[in-house]
Amino acid sequence: MSAPSPGALERLRGAHRRAVTGLLAGGPLSRADLTRATGLSRTTVSSLVTELIASGQVIETTDRGRPHKGGSGRPPLLVALATPGGSVVGVDVGHHHVRVAVADRTGDVLAEETAAVDVDSHGAHTLDRAASMVRAALTRAGLGRDDALAVGMCVPAPLHRASAQIRTGILPGWQGLCPGEELHRRLGLPVFVDNDANLGALAEVGRGAAQGVADLVYVKVASGLGAGIVLGGRLHRGATGIAGELGHVQVGEDGPVCRCGNRGCLETLVSASRLVQVLQPAHDEPLDMARVLGLDADGDPGVRRVLGDAGRTIGRALADLCNSLNPEMVLLGGSLGASPSVALGIREALDRYAQPETAAAVRVAAGSLGDRAEIVGAVSLAIVRVAAT
Amino acid sequence: MSAPSPGALERLRGAHRRAVTGLLAGGPLSRADLTRATGLSRTTVSSLVTELIASGQVIETTDRGRPHKGGSGRPPLLVALATPGGSVVGVDVGHHHVRVAVADRTGDVLAEETAAVDVDSHGAHTLDRAASMVRAALTRAGLGRDDALAVGMCVPAPLHRASAQIRTGILPGWQGLCPGEELHRRLGLPVFVDNDANLGALAEVGRGAAQGVADLVYVKVASGLGAGIVLGGRLHRGATGIAGELGHVQVGEDGPVCRCGNRGCLETLVSASRLVQVLQPAHDEPLDMARVLGLDADGDPGVRRVLGDAGRTIGRALADLCNSLNPEMVLLGGSLGASPSVALGIREALDRYAQPETAAAVRVAAGSLGDRAEIVGAVSLAIVRVAAT
DNA sequence: GCAATTCATCCGGAAAGTGCACTAAAAAGA
């Protein structure tokens, strides 16, 4: 008989366990795959998996995989995170919509629902609505509330790091609110929150166009303009959690007044609403962003010019940031992210204004998740945080 | 008989060994102190220390420490890194000087020497000179070459990450050179290299005004303008190792042409040489930076105005960077770092141009190491890299 | 049917960490 010893060895084991669950969060894998990915021995991985199966966190799937790269050999048994009793919820709160998704622990979505809501002015009401949408989505996925492990939530505003509180006045009906705590009170589940740009970046790194990228600047252009910055593979949130406020970089001393109180902010020149407003007079039909993107794709010269200019304006600001951070990739998200003209404008400005070596090192591309980046990121956040326990 | 198994357990042991040597790099400690600091058990620490003593990396000192916080109890036996046979060398190559220091593994300097050298135009010659200075300093410290474990070197130009090569044309006589490899060839010691801003940041975080700061922007203003960026406690070098090029942020579309080939770079407006040049016409005596700083301290209004403007110009660029990174501190180094007028100007510009919460979160201060920041950083680099093995 | 190949597990052993008992050395108090 001897006392239990909670120490360094157990922490090591835990780290390895998390490595395995983390890898499995990306999809089913064989024990052999896990061996190669973790660098551990076959034996160790086998024992870890056995343990995880015994504890119900992992299940052995019925389908067999291909025997390593097409050749011969015994086909592997795939293991996956246990979906039953282990789903997660993502909540994406935008300026004008709420989207809710229920996903299994590999990130595959089981049920999803979107609703148009006047989010900006009504914090408490929006959260009520989100909570009932979550309950409905869980039911539709055939799950009870106890089957959900955690909620990841996306809000369109920076959060204060220590208090997880919304402090800026960007969302009038939310000021002083702790969205995570509020939703937790309504659902009784652990809730993890971050802003839209950060979660978009997380999504693109995990399941999108930036897989394997260590240093990424993800730029989201929609109602506002924000950045999610990934450095060394980790999201950079800053000292008080409000890093990434690229929209309030100063681009003109006497530009229009911004909602942040300053004037000349980048966001006042290139937000989606601003661009629609600029383009409207030249068109008879009423424009919205989707229509503008259509015209861009059709080669409308006026639209191309305006979007290209917007890209160049963003690119000029990004050039300064890239000089400082030397990232591997700049990825575009938000409604404007899909426009080739914007991407081209950014590329041009980077080549012109950034240091040649910095410009050469950085790839510019559109995110591959489109307007689902935020919800995917919210789900990822929940998965990551659950796996970390 | 069994094969050697380099695996997870050995890595764990190594990590613990490094934790111990890392702690001892800050000064002698007792085994009990190490137990508290590492969180490991007494037994484990004891065995680690025994092992390190056997391998000669650590010695037991003769003096005993106080018995834990003044109370009673057996006084501990202090152990320290073995200084004899364990010193490190720092080399600071500036634009116009070479400085060399020999230090023990706690970072205390045993011998130091500075020489004026026309560095920019003569790469190979400068390295010859540096190598002979290192040999002389070792001799003066009463050490043979075998007593030195490694060299940390500081160069005033960004290095390419993969090749450790100088690629920019800023140092004409160095282009294409691998300074680390070159010095290694001359000294036969392992050489680790980084640029001046990065090493200044490292020094201030380790032994200067930024101790304990996780997110730091260190701005060095001297012949050029560069930044060392520390995020999450780690130096951020970027995808190709050239992060921190703050001097080439664009502040005016049609500004003067910069040595980098662009025009309107921040560096063209606020480098030390540029400021001296701006101030000279208003003074009869020939000015240099030291004299300018003296006039600033004496309250000369013209000098204050020009330095304040310089600070505001830097601060304006920093405001954008701070909006994106939300750092905890901005620290000033280089010859201009000591000027209160510059610091004040930066503070003003941050308050004006950065987001209010970002500006409120960031402290602005002068580095506490002055022009020795680079050499301290070079020594620190050597110590850190040696401890990591 | 047989070799080749890959996948997974079992077993024995080695490496690392921990608790406990024990000794050592000093201060505090009777």
Next chain:
DNA sequence: TCTTTTTAGTGCACTTTCCGGATGAATTGC
């Protein structure tokens, strides 16, 4: 002075974790 208390360090038995080789399993190609 002698005992008690407190802290420091070490030896030993034991547990946890990991690894390598042997073994068995499942499939492809001949």
